[in-house]
Amino acid sequence: MASKVFVTATDTDAGKTWVTASVIRSLLKEGRSSAKALKAIACGLDKAGKNEDIETLLSAQNLDDADQISLFRYALPAAPSQAAAAEGQAVDTDKLVKWCEAQSDDVETCLIEGVGGLMVPITDSWLLSDWIEAMPDAEVWLVVGCKLGAINQTLLTLEKLKQMGRSPTRIFFNATKPEQNDWVAPTRKAVEPFLNQGCTIDCLKYGETTGLTA
Numbered sequence: 001m002a003s004k005v006f007v008t009a010t011d012t013d014a015g016k017t018w019v020t021a022s023v024i025r026s027l028l029k030e031g032r033s034s035a036k037a038l039k040a041i042a043c044g045l046d047k048a049g050k051n052e053d054i055e056t057l058l059s060a061q062n063l064d065d066a067d068q069i070s071l072f073r074y075a076l077p078a079a080p081s082q083a084a085a086a087e088g089q090a091v092d093t094d095k096l097v098k099w100c101e102a103q104s105d106d107v108e109t110c111l112i113e114g115v116g117g118l119m120v121p122i123t124d125s126w127l128l129s130d131w132i133e134a135m136p137d138a139e140v141w142l143v144v145g146c147k148l149g150a151i152n153q154t155l156l157t158l159e160k161l162k163q164m165g166r167s168p169t170r171i172f173f174n175a176t177k178p179e180q181n182d183w184v185a186p187t188r189k190a191v192e193p194f195l196n197q198g199c200t201i202d203c204l205k206y207g208e209t210t211g212l213t214a
């Protein structure tokens with residue numbers, strides 16, 4: 001398994017945190033303690049100042065301090081450019097990339113969960129795709145939230161990743177709700193002919209986790 005993996009998706013709520021938590025649990029259970037999962041930018045805090053993704057990933061790693069896995073946190077559940085602006089701030093993208101690289105240097109395997117999908121603005125002039133480009137040695141994994149419309153979202157995402165020279169090494173066809181289970185196979189069937197050679201395919205129905213570690 002690559003030392004650095006960037007987990008992106010077709011959209012927000014596709015299952016990035018679900019997949020990332022599932023994989024980090026497997027890695028740590030195997031005794032590979034030098035693995036870490038990050039949610040570097042989190043948007044959406046509850047009244048106690050907690051973010052759901054961060055809590056899920058902390059719990060999967062038996063950690064308790066948000067600062068261990070997260071750098072920028074904003075209250076508004078929106079794109080980072082907007083969530084930061086609502087607090088009179090902007091994401092410092094240099095700091096973000098340097099922090100992710102430094103975190104990755106400390107461990108054998110580092111999973112980095114993105115935010116929403118590939119074209120989400122991190123700032124008004126820097127997209128999530130720019131974040132991936134700034135981390136050229138990270139593998140890209142793509143999580144597909146299977147539903148009507150996901151085929152188009154997936155092919156657009158694959159096209160952009162191909163243009164970037166960063167086609168995914170692994171794709172997850174995921175159901176985030178029981179009623180999405182029936183969309184997993186048809187979405188996979190339509191997308192598979194367009195996948196780059198060597199891309200590993202995983203299908204996760206609602207409630208299923210992945211034991212994958214490599």
Ligand SMILES: Nc1ncnc2c1ncn2[C@@H]1O[C@H](COP(=O)(O)OP(=O)(O)OP(=O)(O)O)[C@@H](O)[C@H]1O
Nearest residue numbers: 012013014015016017018116175176205206207208
């Ligand atoms: N295979 C699955 N089985 C059961 N629940 C799932 C599955 N995948 C995702 N979910 C649930 O669906 C919701 C959305 O998934 P998740 O939070 O992982 O999406 P995300 O891509 O990380 O979204 P965001 O863009 O907000 O980070 C969560 O409540 C999660 O627990």
Ligand SMILES: C[C@H](N)[C@H](N)CCCCCC(=O)O
Nearest residue numbers: 012043044077078079116120
């Ligand atoms: C708040 C949410 N859960 C994510 N963290 C942010 C998703 C931003 C999506 C923006 C968009 O694509 O319109």
Ligand SMILES: [Mg+2]
Nearest residue numbers: 016017053113
């Ligand atoms: Mg998430």
